[in-house]
Amino acid sequence: MRRLVAVAVALGLAFVVIPAAGGAVPVSYPGCTIPVATKFRASGSRARCVQLALAARGYSNHRVDGLFGVRTHLTVRDFQRVNGLKVDGIVAEQTASLLGIWGGSVPKSNPVHESRVIGYSVRGRPITAYRLGTPGGKVVLAVGNMHGDEPGGLAVSFYLRYQAVIPEGLDVWVLDTMNPDALASRSRVNARNVDVNRNFSTKDWVRAGGGTKNYSGWGAGSEPETRAMMAFIRAVQPKVAVWWHQPYGVIDLQDTAANPELIADYAALTGLPLSPVPCGKTPCIGNASVYVNTRIAGATSFIVELPTRISLDNAATHAQAFLAIAQKA
Ligand SMILES: [Zn+2]
Known part of the structure; x- marks a missing residue:
């Protein structure tokens, strides 16, 4: 190990x-x-x-x-x-x-203007954000993975980084994962058994779900992964933020978003229904999207629940839907 x-x-x-x-x-x-x-x-x-x-x-x-x-x-x-x-x-x-390794030369990629380590996980793995598109343009954020047992969104973040045509004027930040320990162990929770999507510093945060896969942690923002993400969000102030999860195959109805029309547009572009994401026994407290929407003026942040299987075409559709609503925002 x-x-x-x-x-x-x-x-x-x-x-x-x-x-x-x-x-x-x-x-x-x-x-x-x-x-x-x-x-x-x-x-x-x-x-x-x-x-x-x-x-x-x-x-x-x-x-x-x-x-x-x-x-x-x-x-x-x-x-x-x-x-x-x-x-x-x-x-x-x-x-x-x-996997990004095909061919005899360096794979084609979008130019990366900045590769920023925004923090480190509990086990010391770097959390890296890649900056594509037009620095100084409209800031938008794509987070491919948050729960380590839901890796499908990586296909979307890879597509954004390697294949997508980034429209002029978008300052695009892409993270493959904000939770590298969980991804490495293919678990929902981080290395301290906290569900980071219950750990953001939102007004509704309470300690809940101890001993379950939805434990919110000992305090709001108690986890290094969450703190890194919150500081990064406050620093770059994204107008749009999308977080890919699995496996429900729905687009979350995020009522704290500044512009719910963008969420409806994303649903229409991808063919997934608009529906609340089930929260399990622990309420949806300390949620990353609520954090973005309530801390960043005018922001629209929401969860995309991909289905269990993601084809390359699916990944491209989601990446393009993200860029389309980013342009419209
Ligand atoms: Zn998830």
């Missing part, structure tokens, strides 16, 4: 963007590529590259040892299942592209 943490920390450092001459900023993610399909029994640098890319996305139930064995095979299948790909355990063009 310690070794996996070390790998993840090393990967976090590998995400640092090195500006190139002429202002173009290539992104190395995760710093390796494979030029041909790679599968069970492969060994060496290609197998290691696949393992690193999986670990970078929180699929760390395998060793990064350069041996594409049974565990790596099963992890690839898991990644494919979650992302709506053909489940065959073979890392060919589609799977490798979504």
Whole structure:
């Protein structure tokens, strides 16, 4: 386990963007590529590259040892299942592209103007925000993942970072995850068993749900992941913020949003129904969207509950819906 943490920390450092001459900023993610399909029994640098890319996305139930064995095979299948790909355990063009490692050169990416570590998780993993589009333009925020057992939104954040055409005038901040420990362990809660979407400093915060997957923590903003996110939100003041979750397949009716029409637009563009997200036994206190909507004047923040499976087309649709409402905001 310690070794996996070390790998993840090393990967976090590998995400640092090195500006190139002429202002173009290539992104190395995760710093390796494979030029041909790679599968069970492969060994060496290609197998290691696949393992690193999986670990970078929180699929760390395998060793990064350069041996594409049974565990790596099963992890690839898991990644494919979650992302709506053909489940065959073979890392060919589609799977490798979504992992960001396809091709013999650095994958195509949108220019990143800034790669900001906004804080660190309980276990010391960096929480990184990537700035795309037009710095100084209208600020919008996309958070691909918050609960570690809901990784589908990563396909949307990757799409925004690597493939989407960012409209002129949008200052787009993208986080793959605000909860890297949870993603690494594929759990809903952070490393101190707190549901970070019950931990934001909202007026309705109370300590609740102890011993459950919805524990709100010992205090509002008690968790480093939440504090990092709150400070970042106050610093950049997003006009729109979208948080991707799973698995209900609905767009949350967030009545604290400044412009509910944007939420309806997003629902129409993606074909998902507008419906309240179930909160379980603990009420929806300390919610990230309520925090944004009540702290940032004029902001519209809401949850998108993706269905269990996300195809690449689905991910593109959601990324484009986000950019469309961002333009309209
Ligand atoms: Zn969730």
